[in-house]
Amino acid sequence: MKFIxxxxxxxxxxxxxxxxxxxxxxxxxxxxxxxxxxxxxxxxLLDSQTMGYSLKTDLFPAMLHNDVWRAYEIISVPINxxxxxxxxxxxxxxxxxxxxxxxFVAAHPKSAPMLTEMRHISPEHAVLADRxxxxxxxxxxxxxxxxxxxxxxxxxxxxxxxHLGTLIIAHPKNIFLPRFVQIERHGLLTGAMILTxxxxxxxxxxxxxxxxxxxxxxxxxxxxxxxxxxxxPELYVYRDEIGKLxxxxxxxxKDLKDKEELEKKMVQSExxxxxxxxxxxxxxxxxxxxxxxxxxxxxxxxxSDLDPRTMKTIALIVRGLTQxxxxxxxxxxxxxxxxxNLTPQDIEDVLILITPMARKKALHIGxxxxxxxxxxxxxxxxxxxLINLLLNAVQAAEQQGEVAFDIAVADKQLxxxxxxxxxxxxxxxxxxxFEPFSPLSEGGHGLGxxxxxxxxHQLGGHIxxxxxxxxxxxxxxxxxxGGVA
Amino acid sequence: MQNYFSKYFIMLRIYLGLIVLLASNMVWAENDxxxxxxxxxxxxxxxxxxxxxxxRAYLQKKLRRPVEFVSRDSYRETIDLIKQKKIDFAWVxxxxxxxxxxxxxxxxxVTPLYQGRPYYCSYLIVPSTDLRTKSLLQLKGxxxxxxxxxxxxxxxxxxxxxxxxxxxxxRFFRKTLFTWGHRRxxxxxxxxLVDAGSMDSFVWDTLAIIQPDLTHQTRIVAKSPEYxxxxxxxxxxxxxxxxxALQQALLGMANDPEGAKLxxxxxxxxxxxxxxxxxxxxxxxxxxxxxx
Numbered sequence: 001m002k003f004i005x006x007x008x009x010x011x012x013x014x015x016x017x018x019x020x021x022x023x024x025x026x027x028x029x030x031x032x033x034x035x036x037x038x039x040x041x042x043x044x045l046l047d048s049q050t051m052g053y054s055l056k057t058d059l060f061p062a063m064l065h066n067d068v069w070r071a072y073e074i075i076s077v078p079i080n081x082x083x084x085x086x087x088x089x090x091x092x093x094x095x096x097x098x099x100x101x102x103x104f105v106a107a108h109p110k111s112a113p114m115l116t117e118m119r120h121i122s123p124e125h126a127v128l129a130d131r132x133x134x135x136x137x138x139x140x141x142x143x144x145x146x147x148x149x150x151x152x153x154x155x156x157x158x159x160x161x162x163h164l165g166t167l168i169i170a171h172p173k174n175i176f177l178p179r180f181v182q183i184e185r186h187g188l189l190t191g192a193m194i195l196t197x198x199x200x201x202x203x204x205x206x207x208x209x210x211x212x213x214x215x216x217x218x219x220x221x222x223x224x225x226x227x228x229x230x231x232x233p234e235l236y237v238y239r240d241e242i243g244k245l246x247x248x249x250x251x252x253x254k255d256l257k258d259k260e261e262l263e264k265k266m267v268q269s270e271x272x273x274x275x276x277x278x279x280x281x282x283x284x285x286x287x288x289x290x291x292x293x294x295x296x297x298x299x300x301x302x303x304s305d306l307d308p309r310t311m312k313t314i315a316l317i318v319r320g321l322t323q324x325x326x327x328x329x330x331x332x333x334x335x336x337x338x339x340x341n342l343t344p345q346d347i348e349d350v351l352i353l354i355t356p357m358a359r360k361k362a363l364h365i366g367x368x369x370x371x372x373x374x375x376x377x378x379x380x381x382x383x384x385x386l387i388n389l390l391l392n393a394v395q396a397a398e399q400q401g402e403v404a405f406d407i408a409v410a411d412k413q414l415x416x417x418x419x420x421x422x423x424x425x426x427x428x429x430x431x432x433x434f435e436p437f438s439p440l441s442e443g444g445h446g447l448g449x450x451x452x453x454x455x456x457h458q459l460g461g462h463i464x465x466x467x468x469x470x471x472x473x474x475x476x477x478x479x480x481x482g483g484v485a
Numbered sequence: 486m487q488n489y490f491s492k493y494f495i496m497l498r499i500y501l502g503l504i505v506l507l508a509s510n511m512v513w514a515e516n517d518x519x520x521x522x523x524x525x526x527x528x529x530x531x532x533x534x535x536x537x538x539x540x541r542a543y544l545q546k547k548l549r550r551p552v553e554f555v556s557r558d559s560y561r562e563t564i565d566l567i568k569q570k571k572i573d574f575a576w577v578x579x580x581x582x583x584x585x586x587x588x589x590x591x592x593x594x595v596t597p598l599y600q601g602r603p604y605y606c607s608y609l610i611v612p613s614t615d616l617r618t619k620s621l622l623q624l625k626g627x628x629x630x631x632x633x634x635x636x637x638x639x640x641x642x643x644x645x646x647x648x649x650x651x652x653x654x655x656r657f658f659r660k661t662l663f664t665w666g667h668r669r670x671x672x673x674x675x676x677x678l679v680d681a682g683s684m685d686s687f688v689w690d691t692l693a694i695i696q697p698d699l700t701h702q703t704r705i706v707a708k709s710p711e712y713x714x715x716x717x718x719x720x721x722x723x724x725x726x727x728x729x730a731l732q733q734a735l736l737g738m739a740n741d742p743e744g745a746k747l748x749x750x751x752x753x754x755x756x757x758x759x760x761x762x763x764x765x766x767x768x769x770x771x772x773x774x775x776x777x
Contacts, residue, residue: 067662069663069664069669072676108677109676109677109679113628114678114679115628115659
């Protein structure tokens with residue numbers, strides 16, 4: 001039983017439904033049969049009563065005149081009658097006995113010859129004889145002997161207190177059989193018809209009911225291992241419990257994904273913040289002695305009595321120190337530079353700047369500049385961000401590829417996006433994209449995106465990158481206008 | 486008496502016959518011609534309604550006057566009808582004939598010819614399953630069917646035989662019954678209602694042709710000596726001319742194509758002028774049995 005109860009709803013619903021349909025069909029058929037049985041018994045009793053009465057009326061004069069042949073003809077009629085229509089009720093044996101319970105005449109004389117003691121015909125007749133004796137010829141009576149193949153109906157043959165004998169009509173119990181077979185065939189046919197109509201319907205409906213549950217349960221089972229695929233909302237469009245379950249599932253999945261996304265971002269931004277602090281700290285620590293060293297060398301160079309080898313060495317040291325200063329300067333992003341506001345022309349300047357490089361790769365540049373007035377953001381920094389992102393895009397784009405740029409002011413933010421096709425970054429690479437000395441950098445020191453990130457953050461904005469439709473990388477930047485958020 | 490074995494279509498034919506009869510009676514009544522009334526008894530198979538209707542039509546045509554058939558199941562009733570002058574002619578068994586002749590109520594008109602001879606006999610029959618019975622005397626204490634108390638082959642003959650054998654015909658059998666017809670003797674025996682019965686040989690032979698499945702269920706144990714064939718008698722009340730006319734019509738049937746066909750259907754070969762001597766054997770038996 002547990003095995004059945006453990007079955008998937010995919011099978012359980014159609015099975016239960018089918019079972020119910022079958023039980024219903026059986027119940028209906030059974031009630032038909034029971035009904036028919038009652039009707040048949042009623043018919044039988046009625047037939048016996050009517051027959052008993054009419055036969056007894058005819059038999060009385062025949063017995064009175066001892067006219068056996070006449071009596072024989074009278075009782076032969078119902079026996080030889082053809083069954084009419086669907087009424088199978090027909091007497092099989094009719095027996096007339098006299099007051100001494102000897103056979104006066106029988107419709108089947110071979111089985112009960114004249115003058116035979118009724119008790120000697122069969123043990124059943126002996127029982128009947130006792131019953132007749134008990135009845136004392138008062139009235140007609142139905143006698144149903146247990147185990148007998150016949151229903152007996154006993155009618156006294158009497159008129160005006162003259163009692164001549166007894167009429168015994170026997171109906172076979174198996175007359176019900178053909179009727180039962182007929183009814184059962186009808187019942188089965190009807191049942192089969194109902195089943196052929198209802199079962200496929202039930203199967204379809206059951207599957208339909210079960211499928212959303214099955215899909216849900218499969219996905220819920222998977223959720224701890226991987227992100228399950230989205231459910232097609234058209235699979236179940238109704239607003240019943242299952243529909244609500246669908247909705248709740250989708251909501252839950254979305255919440256879980258959002259939460260994970262948020263966690264990821266937090267981890268990344270915390271890491272970048274820590275890196276930024278570390279880098280700034282180191283840069284400051286290096287910058288101070290470095291400035292001292294450069295000043296000292298400058299002072300040293302002002303003495304002109306240095307021999308050429310020393311001069312050469314000093315120049316070498318100055319170049320090294322300058323490189324260190326540049327690198328440290330790059331790490332130490334300083335956003336708090338007073339600058340003029342950004343103008344639409346600044347954006348166009350950037351286009352002019354990258355156009356030669358883009359032309360080399362025969363790129364198509366989609367340029368959508370929606371700015372039409374000055375934006376109160378430091379022009380220098382914004383331009384630096386734009387140049388960094390666009391140069392990266394041009395570099396990453398494939399030959400004859402595409403680079404798209406959109407910029408606009410919306411929601412009190414300067415929003416822009418840079419899109420390129422070509423080489424795609426993996427999730428892993430995206431996670432570490434904004435870190436300094438990026439291994440992805442080709443030809444640079446890998447600080448471009450780091451600097452961009454730092455500037456955006458110092459301006460209170462956000463930057464994100466994602467793969468779009470598996471062919472494009474898209475960088476999106478939003479910077480609040482009117483002070484650090 | 487209603488015949489329960491007749492089929493509906495036979496009933497229909499009777500009704501149609503009655504309608505024809507009534508209609509023709511009305512025609513004749515206009516001409517003020519009295520119909521000839523002809524009594525039928527179980528001496529022949531008197532419920533072959535279709536055949537009898539045709540025969541009646543034939544006789545009407547030949548006699549140019551209406552003929553009524555008056556069918557009765559018992560000889561007693563037919564005898565009474567002649568006594569009461571309600572019928573003019575009747576086809577009866579030997580026993581009623583001798584009775585009517587001796588009482589001077591009727592006289593012999595014609596004797597039918599069966600296979601060219603004016604004779605018949607009595608058959609003692611048992612169910613075909615009974616292979617042991619060889620003679621009437623073996624049937625002591627059995628159930629026995631007679632045709633009619635005024636029947637020769639179906640009553641007088643077996644009783645006479647018993648008496649001749651020194652038995653008391655009234656006590657020999659355990660129980661006897663009358664079937665009021667020879668065909669029903671065959672039925673009663675075939676159905677096992679009785680152990681044996683005595684019947685008209687002509688009826689049995691005719692049944693063997695028209696209803697062989699019935700006679701196959703019976704077996705002829707013994708055949709009696711021959712007696713004159715059940716005759717057609719004329720009431721003493723009938724005038725000579727009418728009597729002669731019917732006699733001529735019957736005697737002429739064999740020479741008439743239509744009449745010959747009817748005779749064939751009646752299983753007869755013709756009619757012969759009656760010879761009272763043919764029935765002396767029956768008369769002798771009646772005297773012996775001290776029947777009236």
